Amino acid sequence: MPFVPFCGYYVFVANLQQRLPENVPGDFFVDSTCIDCETCSELAPAIFRDHGDQCSVHHQPETAEEIRLAMMALVACPTGSIGTTERHDPHTGIDAFPMPIDDNVYFCGFTSESSFGAWSYLITRPASEGGNILIDSPRFASQLLKRIEAMGGVSQMLLTHKDDVADHELFRKRFNCERVMHRDDGAARLGVEHVIQGTDPVQLDDDLLIIPTPGHTRGHVVFLYQNKFLFTGDHLAWSPERETLTAFRSVAWYSWPEQTRSMEKLLSYEFQWVLPGHGDIHHGDAQSMHEHLQRCVSWMKAVK
């Protein structure tokens, strides 16, 4: 995967010689370096699909909007595995990030290979309300840094768990932000400034609640912002196949029963958005999200 200068930036470029045969013919393609993080298929499902162990292009973008989405996937891809045979303005993808989700919450794009392409999010707030917050770590990419800087920088960096910390130290140095993480995921070893512990929720400020959710890892936490946005790391995500909220049994590295109990705890809270590190985002009204969460808990109790 070459790393080449392009329009004043350095960008990863996929290798045409390694184009996967599963791609439909045409301009955009995925090469064999794909790690199957599914960022592209979640961001642009009309263009990219998971064909098994990797992703590929199943529909070549035709409209300007489809090209924009494909370029966003190219920029967001953690391994530079998406390429084109024709020339496109990289700003089509770069300038789309951070991508607005709702209110003052954004998806950062620019995922990192070291967190297996986990999604990270930015909350923008005036300094008087505590300043901007980064949830987990995107790739430390100069294009993204400039844009985050223009949006007010980063005051706090909230880390859901140890797998998705990626370039946290570089963000700390660049923005002098305080990092927040649970002790049981090695926060002290990582040099985190604000270490939380125990299983009780911690109110970080008027809008932000930290809820410990051991299961995927021992020190996993989720962050609830304004009783509307639930940043769930690897604890909870939407399943498009089952059309409900789900958890990942195969990666419950610490304890599935513990993760089930953690999930049950979340029934006490109200939220409208589930914003995971891995897996699909979902939005619904508070009542429907509660019902989906109940279904998820029942399903988890039935799965051994």
Ligand code: SF4
């Ligand atoms: S974003 Fe990149 S690494 Fe992830 S599935 Fe798509 S092509 Fe593969």
